[in-house]
Amino acid sequence: MSDAVWVLGAAMTRFGRYPEKDVVDLGSETALQALDDADVRMSDINVLAVGNAYEAMGNNAQRIQKQIGQTGIPAYNVVNACATGATAVRTALLAIKAGEADLGLVIGAERMGKMGLLGGSGKAQPGPKTYRATGRFGSVMGVEGVLGTSLMPGVFAQAGMEYAARNDGVGFEQFVKVAEKNHAHSVLNPLAQYRKRFSIEEIKRDEMISFPNTKLMCCPTGDGAAALVLVSERRLKTMDRTQRRRAVKISASVLTTDPWTESGQSQPDINTLTRNAADQAYDVSGVGPGDLDLVELHDCFATAELVHYDNLRLCEPGGAGEFIDSGAPRRGGRTPVNVSGGLLSKGHPIGATGVANLYELTVHLRDEAGDRQIPGARVGLAHVLGLGSVCSVHILERSSV
Amino acid sequence: METVTGGSLAAQIPIVSYLALNETPRLRAHECAQCGAIYLDRRLACARCEARHFRDRDLGSTGTVGSFTIVHRSPARVTLPYVSALVELDGGGIVKANLVGVDPTPESIWLGMRVQLTTFTAGTDDEGTDAVAFAFEPIGDDLA
Numbered sequence: 001m002s003d004a005v006w007v008l009g010a011a012m013t014r015f016g017r018y019p020e021k022d023v024v025d026l027g028s029e030t031a032l033q034a035l036d037d038a039d040v041r042m043s044d045i046n047v048l049a050v051g052n053a054y055e056a057m058g059n060n061a062q063r064i065q066k067q068i069g070q071t072g073i074p075a076y077n078v079v080n081a082c083a084t085g086a087t088a089v090r091t092a093l094l095a096i097k098a099g100e101a102d103l104g105l106v107i108g109a110e111r112m113g114k115m116g117l118l119g120g121s122g123k124a125q126p127g128p129k130t131y132r133a134t135g136r137f138g139s140v141m142g143v144e145g146v147l148g149t150s151l152m153p154g155v156f157a158q159a160g161m162e163y164a165a166r167n168d169g170v171g172f173e174q175f176v177k178v179a180e181k182n183h184a185h186s187v188l189n190p191l192a193q194y195r196k197r198f199s200i201e202e203i204k205r206d207e208m209i210s211f212p213n214t215k216l217m218c219c220p221t222g223d224g225a226a227a228l229v230l231v232s233e234r235r236l237k238t239m240d241r242t243q244r245r246r247a248v249k250i251s252a253s254v255l256t257t258d259p260w261t262e263s264g265q266s267q268p269d270i271n272t273l274t275r276n277a278a279d280q281a282y283d284v285s286g287v288g289p290g291d292l293d294l295v296e297l298h299d300c301f302a303t304a305e306l307v308h309y310d311n312l313r314l315c316e317p318g319g320a321g322e323f324i325d326s327g328a329p330r331r332g333g334r335t336p337v338n339v340s341g342g343l344l345s346k347g348h349p350i351g352a353t354g355v356a357n358l359y360e361l362t363v364h365l366r367d368e369a370g371d372r373q374i375p376g377a378r379v380g381l382a383h384v385l386g387l388g389s390v391c392s393v394h395i396l397e398r399s400s401v
Numbered sequence: 402m403e404t405v406t407g408g409s410l411a412a413q414i415p416i417v418s419y420l421a422l423n424e425t426p427r428l429r430a431h432e433c434a435q436c437g438a439i440y441l442d443r444r445l446a447c448a449r450c451e452a453r454h455f456r457d458r459d460l461g462s463t464g465t466v467g468s469f470t471i472v473h474r475s476p477a478r479v480t481l482p483y484v485s486a487l488v489e490l491d492g493g494g495i496v497k498a499n500l501v502g503v504d505p506t507p508e509s510i511w512l513g514m515r516v517q518l519t520t521f522t523a524g525t526d527d528e529g530t531d532a533v534a535f536a537f538e539p540i541g542d543d544l545a
Binding site: 116149162 | 469
C-alpha cells in the first residue's frame with residue numbers, strides 16, 4: 001500500500017530502576033538513540049508524540065524538546081492507560097497518514113519507582129467521619145475489599161478464572177506455565193528488568209497475591225523508555241540503501257475500546273476489544289495468525305497472557321490451555337510469545353510499554369536481536385491493553401521498498 | 402442522606418446507592434427502558450442502544466459465581482485473605498462482591514456455585530450510623 005508508514009529507527013533503555021534519572025532524562029536519551037539509529041536529525045522530524053501516564057500533566061514532550069532540539073514542530077502529550085505508548089505511536093502515525101508529516105518521533109517514558117500495587121493507596125480518614133453518599137455509585141466509604149476487588153491483580157485473576165470456567169483444560173497449572181516461559185525467555189534479553197529463570201514449583205510456592213496469580217505471575221513496576229522514528233513510504237523511498245534495508249513496515253495499527261457487555265460495568269472487559277483489534281489488524285494487513293513469527297502481548301499478569309492467546313486467535317477457540325501445554329508459545333514453538341520476557345520479566349513502565357514492544361518486533365525483523373533473535377522472523381504482532389478499557393494491536397513486517 | 406431508623410436499630414446507610422435497604426435488602430439498578438440493559442450507576446444514555454430513558458429495577462437476590470479470585474495482599478484495611486467474585490444474578494445483571502461463608506481456598510469455591518445475597522455492617526461513623534454492605538453466600542446444595 002502506497003501510504004504505509006514504516007519504522008525507521010528504534011531504541012529502548014533497559015527497563016528497571018533509575019533513581020538518579022527523571023522521565024525527561026530517560027525519554028531524551030532514548031530519543032537521541034532512536035534518531036541515531038534512523039540516521040536522521042531532530043530538525044528532520046515533523047511531529048512528536050510522547051506517551052507518559054503518571055506525569056501526564058508535565059508537558060514532557062516540550063521538556064524533552066528542550067533536551068534534544070526545540071524545532072517548533074507540533075508535539076502531543078499522550079495518555080491512554082496501559083496503551084499510552086501505543087497510542088503515542090498512532091498519534092505520530094496518523095499525522096503521517098494525513099500528510100501533515102513525513103517523519104515522526106515517538107517516545108514512551110515512565111518513572112514509577114517502587115510504587116507497589118497500582119491504585120493501592122489506602123485512604124486513611126483523619127478527624128470525625130460522617131457517612132455521605134458520593135460519586136457515581138453513591139458510595140459512603142472505600143469499597144475495595146468490601147465489595148470485591150478492583151485492583152489489578154484481582155481484576156486479571158478474575159478474567160483468567162472466567163476463561164477457566166468456560167473452557168476445559170485451563171487452571172492454575174496453565175497460568176503458572178505462562179510465567180515460567182516468560183521468565184525463561186527473559187534470560188536472553190539484556191534489556192529485561194529481571195533475567196532470572198524460575199521453576200514451576202518456585203512460581204507456585206511464591207507469595208500468593210490474588211489467586212491464581214502469585215508474585216512471580218505479576219509484572220513489576222519500574223522505570224524506562226523506548227522511542228521510534230516513523231517515516232512515510234514516500235520519504236523512505238528517497239533514503240539511502242541502509243535506511244531502506246533496515247526499515248520495517250507497519251502493516252496494521254489499530255486502536256479499540258470496549259463495546260457494551262453485560263459484565264463490563266462490574267469488571268472491565270479485556271476480551272471483546274482485543275478480539276476486535278486483532279480481527280481488524282488481520283483484515284487490514286492481510287496477515288493471518290498462522291503467519292506470525294513472534295508476538296509481544298500484554299502479559300501484565302500470567303492470567304492475562306493465557307486469555308489473549310485466544311483473543312488474538314493464536315489458538316483454537318477455547319484452546320489456550322492446550323496451547324501453553326503444547327509449548328507453542330515458547331521460543332522454538334509454533335508462535336513464540338513474549339520472547340523479550342514480556343511484562344512479567346522485561347517490566348512495565350506504563351508509558352514505555354507500547355513503544356517497547358514495537359522496538360522488540362523491529363529488532364527481530366531486522367535480524368538484530370542478538371541472543372534472543374527468532375531466526376528468519378518476517379512478521380510480528382504487538383498487543384497492549386489498558387483497563388477501562390483500551391486495546392492496541394500493531395502488525396509489523398520485514399519488507400522492501 | 403438516606404438513613405433509616407427503625408425501633409432500636411441503629412441508623413443505617415447503604416454502602417452504595419444500588420443497595421436498597423428495605424425489610425428485605427435488594428440490589429436496585431437502572432434499566433434501559435428500550436433494550437433492558439442494566440446499570441448500577443446513573444447514566445445519561447444507554448451505552449448499548451443510546452436510548453435516554455431508564456426505570457428502576459430490583460435485581461434478583463440469587464445467582465451463580467461466574468468468576469472469582471482469592472485476595473491475599475491488599476492495601477485496603479480488610480481481613481485477608483478474602484474471596485472476590487463476579488456473580489451472575491438470576492434474571493439478569495452481573496455484580497462484583499465478596500463471597501462469604503466459604504473457606505478462602507480454591508478447593509472450597511467453584512465456578513457455577515449457587516449463591517444468595519446477604520448484608521453485613523461494613524463500618525460505623527461518628528454519629529453511630531452503620532454502613533450496610535452486601536455480599537454473597539452459598540445456598541442449597543452448594544452450602545458447605
